Amino acid sequence: MPEADFLSLSSRFVLGPEGRHRLRVSQSLLALVAYVLFALCQQIEVRFGLIEARASWWLSAFYLGGAVLFFIAIRSGWSARLADPSMTLAQSAFGLLAVAGAYGITGPARGALLTIPVLILMFSMFRLNRRQVGGLALAALLLFAAVMGWQVVHEPARHDPRVELVHLVFAVIVFGGMWVLSDRLARLRARLTRKRTDLSEAFERIRQLATRDDLTGLPNRRALMDSLVNETARQARLGQPIALVAIDLDHFKAINDEHGHKAGDAVLRGFAERALTELRGPDVLARWGGEEFLLLLPDTTVTQALSCVQRLRERLVLTPFDEVQPGLRVTFSAGVTRCLGGGDIDAAIERADRAMYRAKAAGRDRVERA
Numbered sequence: 576m577p578e579a580d581f582l583s584l585s586s587r588f589v590l591g592p593e594g595r596h597r598l599r600v601s602q603s604l605l606a607l608v609a610y611v612l613f614a615l616c617q618q619i620e621v622r623f624g625l626i627e628a629r630a631s632w633w634l635s636a637f638y639l640g641g642a643v644l645f646f647i648a649i650r651s652g653w654s655a656r657l658a659d660p661s662m663t664l665a666q667s668a669f670g671l672l673a674v675a676g677a678y679g680i681t682g683p684a685r686g687a688l689l690t691i692p693v694l695i696l697m698f699s700m701f702r703l704n705r706r707q708v709g710g711l712a713l714a715a716l717l718l719f720a721a722v723m724g725w726q727v728v729h730e731p732a733r734h735d736p737r738v739e740l741v742h743l744v745f746a747v748i749v750f751g752g753m754w755v756l757s758d759r760l761a762r763l764r765a766r767l768t769r770k771r772t773d774l775s776e777a778f779e780r781i782r783q784l785a786t787r788d789d790l791t792g793l794p795n796r797r798a799l800m801d802s803l804v805n806e807t808a809r810q811a812r813l814g815q816p817i818a819l820v821a822i823d824l825d826h827f828k829a830i831n832d833e834h835g836h837k838a839g840d841a842v843l844r845g846f847a848e849r850a851l852t853e854l855r856g857p858d859v860l861a862r863w864g865g866e867e868f869l870l871l872l873p874d875t876t877v878t879q880a881l882s883c884v885q886r887l888r889e890r891l892v893l894t895p896f897d898e899v900q901p902g903l904r905v906t907f908s909a910g911v912t913r914c915l916g917g918g919d920i921d922a923a924i925e926r927a928d929r930a931m932y933r934a935k936a937a938g939r940d941r942v943e944r945a
Contacts, residue, residue: 846868
């Protein structure tokens, strides 16, 4: 609808594109609105004779101008280069300075202004660390104490020392309480961060258990099937070939029987390590089960896959499994086929498997093409 489109365009023009930047701009705009309302309250006090008009106008121009500059800095993206793009510390310090100035020119109603720094410090707690919030609270206390002292010395008729002393005591209580609260909030946030980190690490461990083979560290059957689905989808878009290779280590049972299962495990790990050195980054070697492996070769023709498997066979010849038994050499039989797409995954695996068994039947230590 035209009206909805106009509102959407207007919102985008004022607040910018969706995302974190818009959130920062919205918060800055909210602060600007708060300053405008604060200025209106000052004008009401002027009408009531509680504030001198000229002082009110100068102070309003100061903090409204500052708020506009903060808004421009954030909306334009200039603040994005800073460590804190929201400029929380600067905006909080500026707000405290503005409120302290308002306290200095306000008449009997000035005690109410002590509540505003509480809001400023509360908002700052969500972005600043406890040291920064504590520094702001201390700076606010010293700033208000300085303003109170100045007014008591220079305008004792308007600023009764007894009233200012009471205000100062309240300021100490309020700002001190805010610092304690910020400290507790920071500790709570640190605990939540640690728990979130622990949870992320636990999820990563679970993901590894779900997608990795414990013994070899290779992707497991489930992870390879996911990779196959993704690669065939990419193949459908780009028209690039995919090759599959079924690999079975020769005489693995004899190695287990002669040297023990630990030796068999070492052979599986050693084969995985040696194979990975011959593969490209996009290639995926997975443990399919027992001594069987399945190799996914994206962007690879069957002819290229045959060359890859031949390099791997030569690698095994050159690097005996001395960690199991000096001079022990391990060979494998393999079957190579092409995967024609997402609907051909199961059939392609079956073709590669049959070709691999033909290689075994033909004498092992060889590669057959499906």
